[in-house]
Amino acid sequence: MNIILFGAPGAGKGTQAKFLISKFNLIQISTGDMLREAVKLKNEIGQQVETIMANGELVSDEIIFSLITNRLNENIANNGFIFDGFPRNIKQAIKFDQMIKDLNIDLDFVLHIDVDEKILSDRIENRAKQENTKRKDDTSDVLIERLKIYNNDTKPVLEHYASKNLLNVIDGMGTIEEVSSNIIKIINSDLKVD
Numbered sequence: 001m002n003i004i005l006f007g008a009p010g011a012g013k014g015t016q017a018k019f020l021i022s023k024f025n026l027i028q029i030s031t032g033d034m035l036r037e038a039v040k041l042k043n044e045i046g047q048q049v050e051t052i053m054a055n056g057e058l059v060s061d062e063i064i065f066s067l068i069t070n071r072l073n074e075n076i077a078n079n080g081f082i083f084d085g086f087p088r089n090i091k092q093a094i095k096f097d098q099m100i101k102d103l104n105i106d107l108d109f110v111l112h113i114d115v116d117e118k119i120l121s122d123r124i125e126n127r128a129k130q131e132n133t134k135r136k137d138d139t140s141d142v143l144i145e146r147l148k149i150y151n152n153d154t155k156p157v158l159e160h161y162a163s164k165n166l167l168n169v170i171d172g173m174g175t176i177e178e179v180s181s182n183i184i185k186i187i188n189s190d191l192k193v194d
């Protein structure tokens with residue numbers, strides 16, 4: 001089973017990704033995690049992306065595809081993938097469509113964890129205020145920038161998948177458990193129809 005997970009910053013995407021990975025034994029492809037790892041290792045990609053990420057902007061599609069391609073090829077014989085934080089703009093989505101077609105990978109679910117903008121802003125404020133914030137891009141200003149980029153660049157990707165009848169919108173406003181249970185309901189009901 002292959003899943004793409006969408007959610008604005010603060011929507012709880014990372015938490016639900018972890019839940020789905022352990023429930024269905026999926027390989028996670030989180031471009032954000034891969035980039036953070038590169039920054040930590042201070043390798044060539046890490047040096048190229050550090051400032052871009054710290055500003056909340058998107059890194060180049062070229063870098064993203066170099067990371068994705070390696071990860072997909074290494075794990076092709078697995079249970080399935082969960083793409084988390086990718087594709088992030090319409091160009092990435094169109095290139096990704098071709099890529100998975102060539103690799104014979106079917107997308108089963110595109111899940112959008114939908115949270116009201118006002119609630120997102122409140123969560124963002126809280127996240128930024130937490131003393132032990134681990135992420136450099138979790139400051140209030142950068143999170144607001146990330147939200148803007150999400151609305152401009154990433155939302156059109158949702159329409160792309162809606163037009164292919166793959167998009168499922170999940171109410172992301174409940175507790176973590178409620179959101180997980182909404183996701184499972186969608187997966188189970190679709191699996192039964194198949």
Ligand code: AMP
Nearest residue numbers: 031032053056057058059064085086088
């Ligand atoms: P995330 O952990 O998914 O929120 O990603 C953290 C940061 O990594 C983003 O703000 C971007 O700077 C960068 N990033 C992650 N995924 C992508 C992507 N698919 N395309 C471009 N930039 C990305």
